[in-house]
Amino acid sequence: MTKIAVAGxxxxxxxxxxxxxxxxxxxxxxxxxxxxxxxxxxxxxxVCGASGETIGIAPVTAMTLDQAQAERDPAHVVLLAxxxxxxxxxxxxxxxxxxxxxAAVAAFCNGLGHTERLAAALPGxxxxxxxxxxxxxxxxxAAVRHTGSGNTWLGDAPLFxxxxxxxxxxxxxxxxxxxEKVLKEAGFTAIVSNDMAERMLRKLLSxxxxxxxxxxxxxxxxxxxxxxxxxxxxxxxxxxxxxxLRQYGLPNDPALWDELLDVCARTAANRSSMLQDVEAGRxxxxxxxNGAVSRLARQAGLPAPWxxxxxxxxxxxxxxxxxx
Amino acid sequence: MTKIAVAGxxxxxxxxxxxxxxxxxxxxxxxxxxxxxxxxxxxxxxVCGASGETIGIAPVTAMTLDQAQAERDPAHVVLLAxxxxxxxxxxxxxxxxxxxxxAAVAAFCNGLGHTERLAAALPGxxxxxxxxxxxxxxxxxAAVRHTGSGNTWLGDAPLFxxxxxxxxxxxxxxxxxxxEKVLKEAGFTAIVSNDMAERMLRKLLSxxxxxxxxxxxxxxxxxxxxxxxxxxxxxxxxxxxxxxLRQYGLPNDPALWDELLDVCARTAANRSSMLQDVEAGRxxxxxxxNGAVSRLARQAGLPAPWxxxxxxxxxxxxxxxxxx
Numbered sequence: 001m002t003k004i005a006v007a008g009x010x011x012x013x014x015x016x017x018x019x020x021x022x023x024x025x026x027x028x029x030x031x032x033x034x035x036x037x038x039x040x041x042x043x044x045x046x047v048c049g050a051s052g053e054t055i056g057i058a059p060v061t062a063m064t065l066d067q068a069q070a071e072r073d074p075a076h077v078v079l080l081a082x083x084x085x086x087x088x089x090x091x092x093x094x095x096x097x098x099x100x101x102x103a104a105v106a107a108f109c110n111g112l113g114h115t116e117r118l119a120a121a122l123p124g125x126x127x128x129x130x131x132x133x134x135x136x137x138x139x140x141x142a143a144v145r146h147t148g149s150g151n152t153w154l155g156d157a158p159l160f161x162x163x164x165x166x167x168x169x170x171x172x173x174x175x176x177x178x179x180e181k182v183l184k185e186a187g188f189t190a191i192v193s194n195d196m197a198e199r200m201l202r203k204l205l206s207x208x209x210x211x212x213x214x215x216x217x218x219x220x221x222x223x224x225x226x227x228x229x230x231x232x233x234x235x236x237x238x239x240x241x242x243x244x245l246r247q248y249g250l251p252n253d254p255a256l257w258d259e260l261l262d263v264c265a266r267t268a269a270n271r272s273s274m275l276q277d278v279e280a281g282r283x284x285x286x287x288x289x290n291g292a293v294s295r296l297a298r299q300a301g302l303p304a305p306w307x308x309x310x311x312x313x314x315x316x317x318x319x320x321x322x323x324x
Numbered sequence: 325m326t327k328i329a330v331a332g333x334x335x336x337x338x339x340x341x342x343x344x345x346x347x348x349x350x351x352x353x354x355x356x357x358x359x360x361x362x363x364x365x366x367x368x369x370x371v372c373g374a375s376g377e378t379i380g381i382a383p384v385t386a387m388t389l390d391q392a393q394a395e396r397d398p399a400h401v402v403l404l405a406x407x408x409x410x411x412x413x414x415x416x417x418x419x420x421x422x423x424x425x426x427a428a429v430a431a432f433c434n435g436l437g438h439t440e441r442l443a444a445a446l447p448g449x450x451x452x453x454x455x456x457x458x459x460x461x462x463x464x465x466a467a468v469r470h471t472g473s474g475n476t477w478l479g480d481a482p483l484f485x486x487x488x489x490x491x492x493x494x495x496x497x498x499x500x501x502x503x504e505k506v507l508k509e510a511g512f513t514a515i516v517s518n519d520m521a522e523r524m525l526r527k528l529l530s531x532x533x534x535x536x537x538x539x540x541x542x543x544x545x546x547x548x549x550x551x552x553x554x555x556x557x558x559x560x561x562x563x564x565x566x567x568x569l570r571q572y573g574l575p576n577d578p579a580l581w582d583e584l585l586d587v588c589a590r591t592a593a594n595r596s597s598m599l600q601d602v603e604a605g606r607x608x609x610x611x612x613x614n615g616a617v618s619r620l621a622r623q624a625g626l627p628a629p630w631x632x633x634x635x636x637x638x639x640x641x642x643x644x645x646x647x648x
Binding site: 219232305313315 | 551553636640
């Protein structure tokens with residue numbers, strides 16, 4: 001039986017692990033903190049539905065990533081559900097030690113920058129990119145609420161460090177199918193995509209507009225569209241970001257703006273992950289979101305003063321830890 | 325005896341009224357809210373020193389600005405200590421009705437824009453500009469703490485709506501002397517200046533860097549200089565703002581940057597007025613500070629993207645009321 005590991009004990013990590021385990025597959029969760037691993041091993045993952053009803057308690061194996069390196073029987077499918085901010089060199093080294101060559105690694109990270117770093121850190125592994133619109137909220141170290149169903153796209157991991165479109169790490173199609181099957185059997189709508197760059201760029205666009213503005217204005221997503229002042233800010237940032245991402249494969253889709261408004265409407269009461277990070281004094285993913293747009297813009301010779309300015313502002317908030 | 329009125333029951337208004345009354349001069353305080361006028365009339369202004377020790381209870385007359393219009397014996401010296409955000413057309417109309425031609429009006433407002441509006445609204449009155457570095461904190465509707473001594477510059481009110489330097493409303497020197505005397509007798513260090521543009525621009529520079537950054541990052545003044553990230557932001561904003569203000573009379577003074585760092589150090593524990601406004605959900609003075617720098621830049625044909633961007637961001641914070 002394919003040995004499956006989920007790296008990361010946050011919302012998406014617990015959702016993936018919980019749903020896969022509830023579907024009867026053995027799963028190991030790799031956490032950062034030993035305390036969370038102990039809690040997960042002791043009680044399993046409590047998975048609730050959108051209105052809080054219990055869906056099931058999913059038994060899982062759990063350990064820290066360091067402990068995973070000592071496993072005799074390593075995982076051959078790894079779902080990587082950590083923040084960009086977790087991808088330190090130490091983490092990448094530990095991941096390489098825990099994941100054998102030939103294994104499939106599907107990265108669910110937000111933003112850009114992780115595919116290049118993972119491709120460099122994990123030679124010989126089959127790197128995949130995943131983008132999900134599933135909604136989840138971690139409600140405790142071993143509890144997650146599945147707040148909304150969505151789609152999960154899966155495919156070869158694109159690279160954005162050149163100006164060439166469609167650069168990607170080619171993964172073995174058989175590995176892609178295994179990951180797709182794992183997700184489908186767990187009840188997710190998994191869609192194999194041959195253009196993950198587009199999927200990642202669409203999500204990046206949405207994150208690049210919603211996250212920094214909600215974090216600086218300290219408003220839930222729905223408040224962004226509630227005044228003309230804020231809509232103007234969104235539009236300015238959108239208009240600056242779209243031409244940059246177009247250079248890397250974002251399609252010329254006139255519906256992009258309406259889709260963005262739609263995300264705000266559907267997630268109106270949500271506080272974006274960046275706002276939550278700012279409020280909790282944690283590092284944010286700004287460098288992988290608006291910072292990434294800035295880098296892509298520079299690479300393409302396009303201006304991106306708003307992306308650069310917002311990155312500098314968010315990085316200067318206490319707790320972001322970009323600098324001490 | 326010169327009848328003196330202080331318009332505004334905030335920190336500086338209560339400090340001015342309290343100190344003048346403690347020096348034995350009758351003072352009337354014009355407030356926005358009737359409740360504050362009643363509290364002041366009932367108990368006087370309690371003036372405390374920096375460490376909270378009582379300096380005195382200053383008996384004052386108090387009424388709303390609307391009530392002041394009905395006074396038989398109007399004030400001939402008016403110290404205007406209100407926020408820029410208070411200068412609505414209704415307020416200006418009421419002020420014109422309460423202040424007779426020939427009276428002296430010394431405006432203690434932060435930022436720019438008020439001198440032009442007051443000059444237009446108060447024809448025949450002697451408009452003066454005042455800039456103070458006195459520190460004060462209102463601790464109740466009728467109580468103020470004098471947190472630090474400073475200087476108060478006083479002179480003809482400059483106008484910034486053209487690109488010509490040194491445009492100012494010429495006031496009768498005798499009126500200037502009367503206001504100077506009132507302040508000196510109240511114990512303030514009053515300095516008559518023949519270049520209030522420079523004084524206002526120096527203060528504007530400091531406000532334009534410190535206020536929006538502390539308000540967005542939600543840090544006290546001293547935290548602005550605590551990390552390289554934040555210092556870089558300050559420097560970027562400073563470097564953009566100085567060339568603009570130079571066009572209007574800010575001197576080419578190499579000490580400006582060090583003075584700014586010095587303000588942060590001296591007021592390290594203070595939360596800027598803009599941060600306080602943001603935290604309390606009140607309108608901020610952003611339009612008269614960074615918004616004014618933007619307007620001056622446009623007028624002079626200079627770029628000011630940071631001033632414009634920060635203005636748009638602060639105006640989009642709930643409560644700023646720039647737009648609903």
